[in-house]
Structure formats: C-alpha cells, structure tokens
Amino acid sequence: MFVGSSTMASLRYIFMLSLGFLFVLYSVQSDAAVLGKTLKRIAKLNRNGPYMGLVIPNSFEMNPLLQSPSFQPNESLPYVDFAGRRFRLGTIEGEKVILVMTGLAMLNAGVTTQLLLALFKVKGVVHYGIAGNANPDLNIGDVTIPQFWAHTGLWNWQRYGDGPEDELPLESNGDYTRKIGYLHFADYSIDDGNKTLNTSENLLNNVWYQPEEVFPINGIPETRGHAFWVPVNSHYFALSNRLENLKLKNCINSTTCLSSPPVVKRVARGSSSSIFVDNAAYRSFIYNKFNISPIDMESAAVALVCHQQKTPFIVFRALSDLAGGGEAQSNEASIFASLAANNSVTVVVQFLKHLHSVRGAN
Numbered sequence: 001m002f003v004g005s006s007t008m009a010s011l012r013y014i015f016m017l018s019l020g021f022l023f024v025l026y027s028v029q030s031d032a033a034v035l036g037k038t039l040k041r042i043a044k045l046n047r048n049g050p051y052m053g054l055v056i057p058n059s060f061e062m063n064p065l066l067q068s069p070s071f072q073p074n075e076s077l078p079y080v081d082f083a084g085r086r087f088r089l090g091t092i093e094g095e096k097v098i099l100v101m102t103g104l105a106m107l108n109a110g111v112t113t114q115l116l117l118a119l120f121k122v123k124g125v126v127h128y129g130i131a132g133n134a135n136p137d138l139n140i141g142d143v144t145i146p147q148f149w150a151h152t153g154l155w156n157w158q159r160y161g162d163g164p165e166d167e168l169p170l171e172s173n174g175d176y177t178r179k180i181g182y183l184h185f186a187d188y189s190i191d192d193g194n195k196t197l198n199t200s201e202n203l204l205n206n207v208w209y210q211p212e213e214v215f216p217i218n219g220i221p222e223t224r225g226h227a228f229w230v231p232v233n234s235h236y237f238a239l240s241n242r243l244e245n246l247k248l249k250n251c252i253n254s255t256t257c258l259s260s261p262p263v264v265k266r267v268a269r270g271s272s273s274s275i276f277v278d279n280a281a282y283r284s285f286i287y288n289k290f291n292i293s294p295i296d297m298e299s300a301a302v303a304l305v306c307h308q309q310k311t312p313f314i315v316f317r318a319l320s321d322l323a324g325g326g327e328a329q330s331n332e333a334s335i336f337a338s339l340a341a342n343n344s345v346t347v348v349v350q351f352l353k354h355l356h357s358v359r360g361a362n
Contacts, residue, residue: 041080042119045089045098049121052352054099055113057129057298060338062101064345065092070353082119085112093353094360098122102298105274106151109298113305124233125313127302128348130333130340131270131294132277132323134287140336141248141262143318143347144294145240146270148229151300152286153273155207158182168208180209180228181289188281214308229269230303233312240266240314242354248343256335262318264347267293270317272300279324295323316351318344 056062065071066088074089081087088099098120102112116122131144138144156168156176168176186202211228219225231237243264251257271292277283286292294317306313318340321333 038080038082041077042082045077045080046121049096050123051089051096051098051120052355053113053116053120053122053125054097054348055109055116055125055127055302056099056101057104057109057296059101061129061341061344062099064342065099065348068092068345068349070349071097083115085115087116087120092349093356095352095356097352102302105297106153106272106301107274109301110305113302114309117305117309117311122311124236125302125306125311126316126348126351127299127313128316128344129296129298129318130320130337130344131296131299131317132283132321132333133293133319134277134283134295134323134325135267135293136287136325138265138267138293138319139258139260139262140319140321140332141250141258141339141343143243143248143262143264143316143340143343144270145237145243145264145266145314145316145347146232146268146294147237147266148231148269149300149303149315150228150230150269150271150290150292151212151273151304152209152271152290152292153275154210154212156210158206158208160203160205162205164206176208176210178208180211182206182208183285183289188285212304214304216307217309227304227307230300230307232303232314236312236314236351236355237266239354239358240351243347243350246347246350248346249339252335252339258336258339262343265293270294270296270299270315272296272298277323278321281324283323283325294319314351316344316347318347 070092072091077089079086079088085100090097098116100112100116102109113125133140158168164182168178170176184206185204189202211226213224214227215224244266246264248262248264250261269290269292271286271290274297276297277295286295296317299315299317303313303315320337320340
C-alpha cells in the first residue's frame with residue numbers, strides 16, 4: 001500500500017508526540033541528564049532502524065537466545081534501559097533486532113510491547129516462550145504457531161439463578177456480550193462416586209467470555225472497537241510453514257528424554273490470561289469450546305497491542321506441560337521448561353533467517 005508524504009509526516013508527528021509524552025512521565029522520577037542521554041541513544045538507534053522487535057516473557061526464555069551464536073550484540077550500543085525494561089540491540093541471522101523482556105502476565109506484556117512500539121522504529125514483532133498444552137494431539141516439547149490469539153481472562157460473571165437466556169448487566173449498552181460463549185461451573189460438579197453430574201447446581205453459576213475493547217491508532221479517538229480472535233500477520237504465518245520440518249531438541253540429558261520427537265506445528269488458536277492453568281477439566285473445556293492449543297499468560301496482550309498499533313506480529317510457543325492433563329508427562333513444567341524454551345529459540349532463529357532471506361530476495 002502506498003502512503004503519501006503528508007500521511008507519513010502526520011504519523012511521524014503522532015509518534016514524536018507519543019514519545020515526548022512518555023519521556024515527560026519518565027522524567028518525573030528520573031535525572032534530567034540520564035533522560036537526555038537515553039533520548040540521544042534512542043534517536044541514534046532509530047536512525048539505523050527499522051528493527052524486528054522480539055518480546056520475551058522471562059529470563060529463562062531469553063537467555064538461550066542471548067547465548068546463541070546467531071545473536072550478535074550491537075558493539076557500540078548493546079542496550080538501552082527505560083522504565084524498568086532493558087532493550088537489547090543486535091542482529092540475528094542478519095536481521096536487526098531489539099530484544100525486551102516483559103515479565104509475567106498480561107499487564108507486563110502489554111505495557112512492554114507498547115513501550116517497544118512507541119520508543120523504537122519497529123517493523124514487526126516476534127513473541128516467543130513456553131506454554132501449557134490443551135491440545136490432546138500435541139506433546140510436550142512441540143512448538144506451536146497459532147494463527148489466532150484471544151484473551152480468555154476477560155469475564156462477565158453471572159449471578160446465581162440467571163441463565164443463558166438472561167441478559168448480562170450492561171449488555172444493552174454494548175459493554176458485554178453473550179455471543180462468544182460461557183463456562184457453566186455446574187457441568188464440573190463431582191459426587192461422592194467421583195462422577196461428573198452435569199445437572200448439579202453450583203453457586204458459581206456461569207462466566208461469559210468477553211472481547212477486548214480496542215482503540216486503533218488510526219481510528220477516531222475514544223471510539224471503541226472490539227476484538228476477541230486476533231490474527232497474526234498473514235505473511236509471517238505463511239512463511240512459518242517452512243519451519244514445520246525443523247529438528248528440535250528431544251532430551252534434557254542422557255537420562256531424561258521425551259517419549260516422542262518434538263515437532264513444529266501451525267495450529268488454529270492460542271489463548272492467554274493472567275492465570276496459570278494446571279487443571280484437566282478446564283484444559284478439556286477450553287480445547288473443546290474454542291479449539292485452543294497453547295495456553296499462556298502473555299501472548300494475547302502482545303497480539304492486542306500490535307493489533308491496535310497496526311504492527312505485524314507472530315507468536316511461537318513451545319509446550320512445556322499439559323495444563324493439568326496427560327499421564328506420564330503430566331504437569332512437568334519444572335522439568336521440561338528449559339527444553340521447551342530452547343526449542344522455541346531454535347524456531348525463532350530459523351524464522352528470522354527465512355524472513356531475512358525473503359526480504360533480501362525481494
């Protein structure tokens with residue numbers, strides 16, 4: 001799509017206003033000299049951009065990439081610190097990158113992604129890490145590439161006595177909806193014989209899943225839209241097809257190996273919420289209800305911010321546990337997290353290699 005010079009100038013102006021606002025907020029708690037130095041560093045970096053932004057939840061997921069020979073730190077300016085985040089500069093397989101760690105859960109992931117996109121000249125975002133697995137056809141160690149992401153932790157919790165036919169509070173205002181569906185807790189009541197009683201009552205009643213409110217960067221201010229299933233970039237997703245025959249790590253050591261070789265698999269959907277899922281009933285519900293494979297605590301926040309900012313993105317999540325399901329390898333995140341993290345890094349490096357190669361050819 002062709003963008004005119006006046007449009008580009010307007011976008012630059014908006015970007016600089018946003019950046020200036022962030023710096024004003026930051027300067028309240030920062031020394032002016034430090035702030036000025038940071039501003040100069042960011043301006044210098046942006047002159048050498050644009051970059052691919054790599055958004056990473058935790059240090060154990062980031063360290064394998066930092067230690068990889070494929071990552072070459074920027075010798076003159078290896079990092080910039082801002083608002084409690086360290087933005088690391090370098091290249092991976094020839095592609096200029098900025099790495100940033102979010103910390104745990106949706107709020108941290110959303111704030112960090114927004115900072116990345118506001119401060120730096122970023123052309124695309126890659127998010128990766130580990131996840132629980134809700135898909136019975138996948139295994140620990142596999143790396144999933146979902147086409148869509150949803151935040152499944154935004155609920156309207158219905159009062160006891162109301163049912164699916166009853167309107168939710170503020171639904172008539174457009175604040176909430178019954179279109180996506182609900183979880184009925186009574187479906188999971190257990191009797192003394194350990195059998196599910198689908199007809200039992202439960203005071204927890206129903207929770208209805210809700211879409212996020214979104215305010216696109218080029219939309220009318222304060223005019224909200226809604227998003228539940230957020231698609232990754234179609235070009236990135238198509239390119240990720242080249243990764244499905246990639247060989248992944250199978251063993252932690254000589255005595256601890258997976259029962260089946262891990263694979264890279266493109267899947268339909270992934271979901272996030274600020275909840276660590278280790279429950280077989282919920283695992284089964286969310287797979288059967290939404291066809292969700294990876295369950296994590298950050299990806300949907302990254303997806304929603306990129307969606308609002310019109311920035312291409314893709315997510316790679318390696319499966320470290322079965323989210324409460326399974327048998328022999330059930331709930332083994334503490335054992336297999338490091339293997340899964342390494343597998344996710346392997347996939348990310350190869351993706352960036354393919355991406356750089358395609359751009360070079362064009």
